[in-house]
Amino acid sequence: MVHTPTEIAQWMAEEIHRLGELAQVDAIAAVAKRFGNRFIKINERGNYALAPMILKEFRKVSEASIVWDRERKRWRPRRSDDELGRQQN
Template sequence: MVRWLQGRAELLPRANAGVAHRRRAKEVTTPSDVAAWMKATLDEEGTLYQDVAAANIAVKFGEPFVTISEVSGNQVIDKAVLAAFNKITKDVVWIRSERYWRPRQPHDVTGRQQPY
C-alpha cells in the first residue's frame, strides 16, 4: 500500500485537514473589524447612534471593544475602534448633541463634528 501511494500525496488524508478551519474559528477580532461592522451598519441604516452601537458591539464582539465613560458612566466605544472607524469613514459626520453618526450632507460645516 505504501509503495502504491508513494508520489501520490494528494490521495493521502491530511493529518491536519481541520487545522485551517479551527484557525479561522479562533481568529482574533480587531478594532478594524468592529469599525467595518459600524460602517456597514451606518451604510445600511443611514445613522448610527453611539449608545446602540456600543451595546451591539459588546454583544457581537465582546467587552474589549467598549469601555465605561468616566464622565457619564455610560458604555462607550473603545478609542481604538473609533480611530479605525474614522480612518474608513471620511464622508461621515458626528452629531454631538444627539450622539450619532450620519453621512455628510451639503449643508454640513467643515470637519467631522457638527455644531448642532
C-alpha cells in the same frame, strides 16, 4: 473568531450607510454583543463607551463619509450641506 478594531470600525461604517444613522448607545450595545465586551470601556463619567482603539480605526475608515451629530449623539452619512469637520450640530 478574533475580531480586529478595523473590522469593527468597518462594520460600524457599513451599518451607518445601511441604516442612515447609528446612535452611540446602539453602537455600544451592538459592538458588545457582536464582538465582545473587550471593545467597550467605562469612561470618566461612568458611562459605557466604545474603546479608543475602535474610535481611532473608525475615524480612519469613515473620515470623509460620516459625521458625528453632537446634538443627537449619533453618526450619520455626510451630506452636501454639512459644515467642514467631523462634528455637526
